[in-house]
Amino acid sequence: MWEYSEKLKDHFFHPRNVGELDDANAIGEVGSLACGDALKLFVKIDPGSERILDARFQTFGCGSAIASSSALTEMLKGKTVDEALKITNQDIAEYLGGLPQEKMHCSVMGRDAFHAAVACYRKEPAPREQLEGELVCECFGVTDEQIRAEIRANNLTTIEQVTHFTKAGGGCGMCHDKITAILDAVRGERKKEEKTPEAAKKRMTTLQKIAKIQEVMEKEIRPMLQHDGGDVELIDLEGDRVVVALRGMCTSCPSSSLTRTGIETKLKELVHPDLYVEEVAV
Amino acid sequence: MKTIYMDNNATTMVAPEVFEAVCPFLTERYGNPSSMHSFGGTVARDVRRAREALAHLLGALPQEIVFTSGGTESDNTAILSALATMPERKVIVTTRVEHPAVLNFCKYLARFKGFTVRWLSVDKHGMLDMEEVRNKITDETAIVSVMWANNETGVIFPVHEIAEIAKEHGALMHTDAVQAVGKIAMNLASSNIDFLSLSGHKLHAPKGIGALYIKKGTRFSPFVMGGHQEANRRGGTENVPGIVGLGAAARLALEHFDQENSRVKKMRDRLQQGLLEIVPSARVNGHLESRLPNTLNIGFEFVEGEAILMRMDEKGICASSGSACTSGSLEPSHVLRAMGVPFTAVHGSIRFSLSRYNDEQDIEYVIQELPGIIKFLREMSPFGKESLAAACTAQ
Numbered sequence: 001m002w003e004y005s006e007k008l009k010d011h012f013f014h015p016r017n018v019g020e021l022d023d024a025n026a027i028g029e030v031g032s033l034a035c036g037d038a039l040k041l042f043v044k045i046d047p048g049s050e051r052i053l054d055a056r057f058q059t060f061g062c063g064s065a066i067a068s069s070s071a072l073t074e075m076l077k078g079k080t081v082d083e084a085l086k087i088t089n090q091d092i093a094e095y096l097g098g099l100p101q102e103k104m105h106c107s108v109m110g111r112d113a114f115h116a117a118v119a120c121y122r123k124e125p126a127p128r129e130q131l132e133g134e135l136v137c138e139c140f141g142v143t144d145e146q147i148r149a150e151i152r153a154n155n156l157t158t159i160e161q162v163t164h165f166t167k168a169g170g171g172c173g174m175c176h177d178k179i180t181a182i183l184d185a186v187r188g189e190r191k192k193e194e195k196t197p198e199a200a201k202k203r204m205t206t207l208q209k210i211a212k213i214q215e216v217m218e219k220e221i222r223p224m225l226q227h228d229g230g231d232v233e234l235i236d237l238e239g240d241r242v243v244v245a246l247r248g249m250c251t252s253c254p255s256s257s258l259t260r261t262g263i264e265t266k267l268k269e270l271v272h273p274d275l276y277v278e279e280v281a282v
Numbered sequence: 283m284k285t286i287y288m289d290n291n292a293t294t295m296v297a298p299e300v301f302e303a304v305c306p307f308l309t310e311r312y313g314n315p316s317s318m319h320s321f322g323g324t325v326a327r328d329v330r331r332a333r334e335a336l337a338h339l340l341g342a343l344p345q346e347i348v349f350t351s352g353g354t355e356s357d358n359t360a361i362l363s364a365l366a367t368m369p370e371r372k373v374i375v376t377t378r379v380e381h382p383a384v385l386n387f388c389k390y391l392a393r394f395k396g397f398t399v400r401w402l403s404v405d406k407h408g409m410l411d412m413e414e415v416r417n418k419i420t421d422e423t424a425i426v427s428v429m430w431a432n433n434e435t436g437v438i439f440p441v442h443e444i445a446e447i448a449k450e451h452g453a454l455m456h457t458d459a460v461q462a463v464g465k466i467a468m469n470l471a472s473s474n475i476d477f478l479s480l481s482g483h484k485l486h487a488p489k490g491i492g493a494l495y496i497k498k499g500t501r502f503s504p505f506v507m508g509g510h511q512e513a514n515r516r517g518g519t520e521n522v523p524g525i526v527g528l529g530a531a532a533r534l535a536l537e538h539f540d541q542e543n544s545r546v547k548k549m550r551d552r553l554q555q556g557l558l559e560i561v562p563s564a565r566v567n568g569h570l571e572s573r574l575p576n577t578l579n580i581g582f583e584f585v586e587g588e589a590i591l592m593r594m595d596e597k598g599i600c601a602s603s604g605s606a607c608t609s610g611s612l613e614p615s616h617v618l619r620a621m622g623v624p625f626t627a628v629h630g631s632i633r634f635s636l637s638r639y640n641d642e643q644d645i646e647y648v649i650q651e652l653p654g655i656i657k658f659l660r661e662m663s664p665f666g667k668e669s670l671a672a673a674c675t676a677q
Contacts, residue, residue: 036586065589
């Protein structure tokens with residue numbers, strides 16, 4: 001049995017925006033009956049402002065496929081096309097309170113359906129056709145370009161992850177060597193590229209987090225507090241829980257809770273968005 | 283909410299009588315049956331009685347029964363033993379629709395141990411082609427392993443006939459009878475079956491106990507080695523509570539045998555007829571006649587199995603699905619694919635497996651609730667309707 005979040009279950013049992021949209025001017029379709037899941041997305045875009053006025057869906061698939069579709073339509077409404085194009089599959093998964101790894105392809109399907117709908121609206125060729133490349137997985141019809149794109153977008157490192165996100169390799173397994181070769185190639189490219197702060201944010205080890213938190217504290221936070229006669233010390237880090245102790249003037253400052261929030265905001269911004277700060281009296 | 287349990291091919295409820303029988307062996311009667319003192323020694327008597335009860339259910343001799351940890355261990359043991367005792371033969375013949383305990387083990391033996399596996403196909407009803415069986419079993423075959431009844435569809439295979447063919451070629455015959463024991467009458471004494479695997483938790487005994495029947499006179503090479511237990515055929519201190527439970531379950535199975543084939547079958551048939559009557563585009567997977575009395579595998583086109591299971595679960599109904607999404611793998615059931623079930627129906631296949639603990643009300647409840655679930659999901663599905671005038675499509 002899958003460990004589905006309450007939010008996902010809510011979107012599965014009470015899906016939002018189901019059905020066709022008669023006056024849709026963008027329709028995107030991904031998946032197939034043979035593959036076991038398919039999504040047809042109907043979007044109504046205001047041609048003047050390019051704002052999404054309405055979105056509906058029809059989905060054939062499992063619980064997480066239906067919930068991902070429902071979440072996607074909710075996320076799309078009210079956004080402009082350009083804003084909505086920035087929605088990643090991770091965003092859809094996060095909106096649902098997370099997806100089991102094996103179900104990540106459901107969120108990928110949501111993103112792809114919207115991109116296909118936009119291509120339809122803009123009278124461009126469908127994005128899947130642009131990602132032609134060489135067929136790698138014959139069972140699910142996945143090309144090397146698609147696999148490469150997903151490896152880059154989601155920092156995938158293993159065959160298993162590639163299967164969870166693209167389905168490639170989930171059938172007979174004959175293409176596993178090819179997938180390994182693609183993974184190695186992308187890894188090679190990545191080494192050459194300079195690590196962007198964005199990429200660094202996605203996955204951090206505890207050690208990396210501590211180092212970065214200390215750096216931000218030294219350079220950004222402590223000077224600010226010291227200016228007001230206070231100080232802060234990093235006590236501990238457990239997962240994303242940052243434990244700090246306030247020193248000097250800060251301890252008696254009536255706005256110390258604001259100080260805590262301020263530190264948290266800085267750390268979220270500069271280290272990792274999942275971090276939260278708790279204060280202990282030492 | 284009441285739980286309507288219709289997943290008995292996955293596992294069954296421990297019968298209250300079995301629970302009663304097991305309890306003393308988890309409390310005061312904890313002795314080791316191999317001990318010399320009477321505190322342990324008398325436990326050996328209960329183990330012996332359990333062995334006799336199980337042998338009686340199978341139409342076998344008590345000494346032909348070896349207790350194991352379950353179906354998988356029995357399957358592995360039988361196949362390995364045949365390969366070990368006939369080193370000159372390197373071929374295994376089995377079906378494409380076996381349980382993973384046989385299927386994946388054979389794949390492993392082929393891939394890493396240099397054995398050849400000849401796979402038997404099934405037709406659209408899930409039945410074997412006896413002509414193919416005759417052609418694939420040769421004098422090079424060490425062991426033929428064909429399940430007595432399929433766990434997903436309930437389809438019953440002609441294992442006695444296949445055992446005859448195996449014997450003609452000097453090959454050993456093994457059958458995974460995990461789903462068949464207690465539902466199909468057995469008299470192994472008059473059969474050419476050499477090995478038979480069974481599992482306790484499929485017939486209202488606890489999990490972690492099973493047995494391997496080894497026909498008297500069959501050369502045997504043990505898999506689990508160690509102590510002298512089970513007449514040197516399976517090392518390790520006996521799982522006494524499990525064995526006593528399996529013995530009690532065997533007695534109950536014999537007692538309720540007629541019920542399985544009358545009352546349970548009647549309920550299954552009513553469920554099948556009720557669902558087919560109300561739900562359009564539904565089909566039964568597997569042969570309608572040559573089938574276990576408790577199993578119904580039904581494919582609902584244009585909907586996906588996990589979504590059906592989740593919605594049934596909300597109503598308290600437990601069943602399982604051949605859909606890819608329920609297993610964590612991306613491929614739907616190997617059994618349904620081997621049968622060539624159309625992909626419009628394979629993802630939406632649901633297996634109901636009943637037991638004598640179900641009643642008529644359970645059946646009517648499912649007939650009342652399931653059609654609405656299918657209708658709801660079909661309305662959400664982009665398939666199965668008049669195809670829409672899509673502005674454009676991207677595959």
